[in-house]
Amino acid sequence: MHNNLVTDLLDLPDLVATELIQTEKYLTFIVDYKTDHVKCPICGKKADNIHDRRPQSIQDVPFRDKKVVIKIVKKRYSCKHCGKRAIPKNLKSIPGYSRKTERFKFYLLKQTDGRDYSRVARENDLSYTSIKNSVNTQIDTMIEKAQLETLDKVEAISIDEFAIKKKHKYAVALTDPINGKLIEVLSSRKKKDLIEYFNTWPEELREQIKYFSMDMWSPYKAVAETVFPNAKIVVDKFHLVTAINNALDKLRKEEQDKQTAANRKKFYKSRLTLLMAGEDLDDDGHQRLIEIFKLSPALEKAWELKEEFRDLLQIPDVKESIQALNHWYENVSQSKLSLFYRAKGTVKRWEQHIINYFKTRITNGFAEGLNNKIKLIKRIGYGVPKVENLKRRVYLSLLSI
Numbered sequence: 001m002h003n004n005l006v007t008d009l010l011d012l013p014d015l016v017a018t019e020l021i022q023t024e025k026y027l028t029f030i031v032d033y034k035t036d037h038v039k040c041p042i043c044g045k046k047a048d049n050i051h052d053r054r055p056q057s058i059q060d061v062p063f064r065d066k067k068v069v070i071k072i073v074k075k076r077y078s079c080k081h082c083g084k085r086a087i088p089k090n091l092k093s094i095p096g097y098s099r100k101t102e103r104f105k106f107y108l109l110k111q112t113d114g115r116d117y118s119r120v121a122r123e124n125d126l127s128y129t130s131i132k133n134s135v136n137t138q139i140d141t142m143i144e145k146a147q148l149e150t151l152d153k154v155e156a157i158s159i160d161e162f163a164i165k166k167k168h169k170y171a172v173a174l175t176d177p178i179n180g181k182l183i184e185v186l187s188s189r190k191k192k193d194l195i196e197y198f199n200t201w202p203e204e205l206r207e208q209i210k211y212f213s214m215d216m217w218s219p220y221k222a223v224a225e226t227v228f229p230n231a232k233i234v235v236d237k238f239h240l241v242t243a244i245n246n247a248l249d250k251l252r253k254e255e256q257d258k259q260t261a262a263n264r265k266k267f268y269k270s271r272l273t274l275l276m277a278g279e280d281l282d283d284d285g286h287q288r289l290i291e292i293f294k295l296s297p298a299l300e301k302a303w304e305l306k307e308e309f310r311d312l313l314q315i316p317d318v319k320e321s322i323q324a325l326n327h328w329y330e331n332v333s334q335s336k337l338s339l340f341y342r343a344k345g346t347v348k349r350w351e352q353h354i355i356n357y358f359k360t361r362i363t364n365g366f367a368e369g370l371n372n373k374i375k376l377i378k379r380i381g382y383g384v385p386k387v388e389n390l391k392r393r394v395y396l397s398l399l400s401i
C-alpha cells in the first residue's frame, strides 16, 4: 500500500505511516512524527537534535476484526540554541506515556457501556486493571466537567437516598431539580458527613442555593440550615404521598387481621391497588376496592383521605392549596383514624416546607427517575456497590457519549 494511503487509513493527525504489516490477527502500523522537531520551551527556537529514542507499541481501535498496533520510536530533542536537553514531543493522538491512542480509550469506554469490564478486557487482549483505569480516568474527567457546568447554574438542590446493598447501606444522590442534573453521589446520608461535604463548596456557591428539596427527615433539614444560609426547605411531593400511603398500608394490615381467612386474602391482594393513584385504577381495581370497602368502612375513609391529599398537591393556586390542606386536616380529625392522626401530625410539623412546595413546585422527580437508572446499573454490576463506581455509571448513563 502507498504510504499516503496507509497514513489516511491510520487517520491520526500528527503521525505519518511508513509501513503497514498485516497478519491474521494484527494490523501493525510503523509510524513516525509528521515533523521531526519541536519548539524549544526555553528559547522558542526550533530544536531538532535528537536527544534520545524510545520505541513504543501503542494500541489503537480495532479495524475489521483485527487488532491495531502502532509502532513508533518516541524521540526527545535538544536545543542547539540554548542547550535545553530532553525536550519531549507532545502528540495529540497519543499523549504522554500512554500505550493507547485517545480514540482507543474512548472506544473502550463505549465498549464498557452496559457490559462487563472483564469481557471487554478479554476481547481487546488487555487486563481488567488496564480497562478499569482507562475507563475510570475518562469518566472522572467527564464528571468533573459536567459538575462544574451544573454547579455554575444551580439554585436548587434535591437530596434523595437509595439503598446500595439490600436495606443495609444507603447512598445519597444530590441533584439539581430545576435543570435536571446530577450533582453528586455520596456514600453517607449522615448529618456530619453531609455537612462536611457541603463545606467543601465555596461560600458563594452555598449562598447561591435558594431551595433545598427533601423528604421529611430532620437531619437533612439540619444540614440545609447549617450550610445553605439562603435556602428555603421544600418537602418533596413524592415522599409526602409515600408517608400517607404508609399510613394507609398500615391500616390495611390492621383491618386485614380482623377478617375471615378468605377475606384476608382479598385485603392482601388489594394492597397495591389501594396505593395506586385513583385515576389509574381500571374496572377490576375499582371492583376489588369496592369489595374490601364493604368489609371495612375505615379503609374506605382512609383511601379517600389519601386521594384527597394527592388531589390537593395538584392544585395550582397557593392559597387554594393551603385551604385544601386545612380542609384535609379537618377530615382527618373527623375520620377517627389514629394512623392518620399521626400522619397529620407529621404533615403539620412540616407544613411551612410543604407550603414552600405549593409556592415553588420543586420536587425530587428527577432524582426519582435516576433511582430507576440506579436499579438497572446495580443489576449489571460494574464493581458496584462501591459508591464511586456507581456514581461513574450513573453519570455515564446521563452524559450522552
Ligand SMILES: [Zn+2]
Pocket (backbone or CB within 6 Å): 040, 041, 042, 043, 044, 045, 047, 079, 080, 081, 082, 083, 084
Ligand atoms: Zn532553546
